[in-house]
Amino acid sequence: MIKEIQNKKLSIIAFSGDFDKLTAAFTLATGAAATGYEVNLFFTFWGLNAIKRKSGRAPAGKGFLPGIFGILMGGLKAAPVSRLNFAGISPKIFRRLMRKNNVATLEELVDAAKELGINFYACEMAMHVLGLEKSDFIPQVKEVLGVASFLKLSEDGQTLFI
Amino acid sequence: MIKEIQNKKLSIIAFSGDFDKLTAAFTLATGAAATGYEVNLFFTFWGLNAIKRKSGRAPAGKGFLPGIFGILMGGLKAAPVSRLNFAGISPKIFRRLMRKNNVATLEELVDAAKELGINFYACEMAMHVLGLEKSDFIPQVKEVLGVASFLKLSEDGQTLFI
Amino acid sequence: MIKEIQNKKLSIIAFSGDFDKLTAAFTLATGAAATGYEVNLFFTFWGLNAIKRKSGRAPAGKGFLPGIFGILMGGLKAAPVSRLNFAGISPKIFRRLMRKNNVATLEELVDAAKELGINFYACEMAMHVLGLEKSDFIPQVKEVLGVASFLKLSEDGQTLFI
Numbered sequence: 001m002i003k004e005i006q007n008k009k010l011s012i013i014a015f016s017g018d019f020d021k022l023t024a025a026f027t028l029a030t031g032a033a034a035t036g037y038e039v040n041l042f043f044t045f046w047g048l049n050a051i052k053r054k055s056g057r058a059p060a061g062k063g064f065l066p067g068i069f070g071i072l073m074g075g076l077k078a079a080p081v082s083r084l085n086f087a088g089i090s091p092k093i094f095r096r097l098m099r100k101n102n103v104a105t106l107e108e109l110v111d112a113a114k115e116l117g118i119n120f121y122a123c124e125m126a127m128h129v130l131g132l133e134k135s136d137f138i139p140q141v142k143e144v145l146g147v148a149s150f151l152k153l154s155e156d157g158q159t160l161f162i
Numbered sequence: 163m164i165k166e167i168q169n170k171k172l173s174i175i176a177f178s179g180d181f182d183k184l185t186a187a188f189t190l191a192t193g194a195a196a197t198g199y200e201v202n203l204f205f206t207f208w209g210l211n212a213i214k215r216k217s218g219r220a221p222a223g224k225g226f227l228p229g230i231f232g233i234l235m236g237g238l239k240a241a242p243v244s245r246l247n248f249a250g251i252s253p254k255i256f257r258r259l260m261r262k263n264n265v266a267t268l269e270e271l272v273d274a275a276k277e278l279g280i281n282f283y284a285c286e287m288a289m290h291v292l293g294l295e296k297s298d299f300i301p302q303v304k305e306v307l308g309v310a311s312f313l314k315l316s317e318d319g320q321t322l323f324i
Numbered sequence: 325m326i327k328e329i330q331n332k333k334l335s336i337i338a339f340s341g342d343f344d345k346l347t348a349a350f351t352l353a354t355g356a357a358a359t360g361y362e363v364n365l366f367f368t369f370w371g372l373n374a375i376k377r378k379s380g381r382a383p384a385g386k387g388f389l390p391g392i393f394g395i396l397m398g399g400l401k402a403a404p405v406s407r408l409n410f411a412g413i414s415p416k417i418f419r420r421l422m423r424k425n426n427v428a429t430l431e432e433l434v435d436a437a438k439e440l441g442i443n444f445y446a447c448e449m450a451m452h453v454l455g456l457e458k459s460d461f462i463p464q465v466k467e468v469l470g471v472a473s474f475l476k477l478s479e480d481g482q483t484l485f486i
Contacts (some may be wrong), residue, residue, distance in 0.1 A: 008475075008479065010475065013186075013190075013322070015182075015183070015186055015324075020339075020369055020370075021339070024337075024339055024368065024369065024485075027449055027471055028337075028471055028475075031470065031471030031472045031475070032471065032472065032475055034472065035472040035475075035476075037475070044186065045182055045186060046182075046244075082370075097453050097454070097455070098453055101452045101453055101455070102452070103449055103452050103453050125189055125265055128263045128264070128265050129259050129260055129263055129265050130259070131259070131263070146193065147189055147190055147193030147194065148193045148194065148196065148197040151170075151172065151190075151193070151194055151197075151199070151320070152197075154320065155170065155320070158475070158478065158479070158483045159320045159321075159322065159483075160322075160337070160483065160484070160485040161186075161322040161323060161324050161485060162339075162485050175348075175352075175484070177344075177345070177348055177486075206348065207344055207348060208344075208406075287351055287427055290425045290426070290427050291421050291422055291425055291427050292421070293421070293425070308355065309351055309352055309355030309356065310355045310356070310358065310359040313332075313334065313352070313355070313356055313359075313361070313482070314359075316482065317332065317482070321482045321483075321484065322484070323348075323484040323485060323486050
């Protein structure tokens with residue numbers, strides 16, 4: 001069987017909830033989408049914090065333990081930097097540097113991703129573990145997917161784990 | 163030369179020894195294998211802890227320093243969570259949430275990986291650094307490989323670094 | 325359209341500035357290059373520390389905040405281990421183990437990468453955020469690239485995010 005050239009495709013498993021890694025994921029995603037790539041973002045584990053409806057620290061999910069984790073982890077606005085976080089001062093400094101140097105901030109990148117038609121998927125298994133439901137996420141989340149479905153739709157493209 | 167469609171293939175460089183990242187690696191691996199993928203797991207650095215014969219904290223490898231590292235790092239049962247570990251309480255909570263929500267635990271995922279015929283490889287270079295030998299690992303480890311051999315067998319598939 | 329077999333290609337997004345992850349990135353890169361792969365290293369965020377001209381702790385980039393970050397992060401010689409760093413003792417121990425066991429150290433791997441003709445690229449966006457300029461980097465850095473250009477040149481190969 002002969003393989004035809006597919007449309008260019010970039011798929012990212014967004015596992016990390018760190019400010020810097022999420023920024024990298026969304027920078028890659030929007031940069032790719034802006035130049036014609038099909039882009040799939042599959043949020044799992046800590047990465048699910050980036051697509052929570054509540055972007056601050058708030059309980060999420062069913063049950064006591066998921067609630068505690070929801071507060072501890074927080075949403076997009078509470079994302080820490082993976083190194084030298086200094087109790088949350090570093091993300092603020094990075095945001096300031098980004099604005100000062102005319103680089104899109106994380107929130108702006110997320111908005112751009114939505115506008116560019118990037119596909120947002122949430123990981124079914126991680127949602128089960130953390131007691132989260134589709135209604136906990138922003139409406140742009142297209143579908144809740146298992147691993148096999150995600151691998152299938154990311155075939156024949158570049159796939160990154162961030 | 164014309165390229166034919168290969169069997170679907172997923173290769174993972176399992177670098178991390180963190181509980182959550184190992185869970186992600188094994189979830190992806192087993193999900194892929196269950197739907198017909200050829201799956202290759204290449205354990206290196208901290209990831210080698212996941213395939214140690216002794217799953218608790220025990221010295222491993224030859225020499226004094228490797229022994230100390232063996233105790234500090236421990237095996238699969240001692241794997242910490244990459245964020246909010248709280249001195250090892252978090253992995254216990256996650257294990258409980260997984261059982262409660264009928265999600266496979268890390269140990270169950272490792273067992274499933276073995277049953278699904280996933281290929282386990284150990285990184286030659288990292289074993290040299292840490293003073294580990296093939297006999298320190300579980301018998302499912304098929305081969306000790308260098309980087310070049312691993313890249314060769316992961317060609318034309320999806321490759322992730324976790 | 326028919327796809328022809330490309331030269332083998334490995335592209336790595338070197339995001340991390342951790343000693344162990346940089347070692348993994350350069351081990352993969354040199355192992356691939358030594359067996360005929362085209363290898364592209366795209367340094368971004370913390371990974372930029374690996375290609376700074378000044379390998380110790382020194383201010384880099386324009387402005388007060390970038391200067392502070394430059395000192396805090398340091399260059400290649402100041403890279404911490406991602407786990408069990410023990411205030412910088414661990415990288416020293418790893419370097420010793422590597423020498424003792426005849427495994428190339430990180431500095432030797434970087435030198436080998438240059439000699440093997442591996443392509444070094446720096447991420448334009450991260451340089452803007454951190455106030456870094458091309459002149460802050462070692463002369464082997466071939467080009468400053470945006471995301472889209474990097475994705476284009478890494479197409480049809482294996483791409484890893486480390």
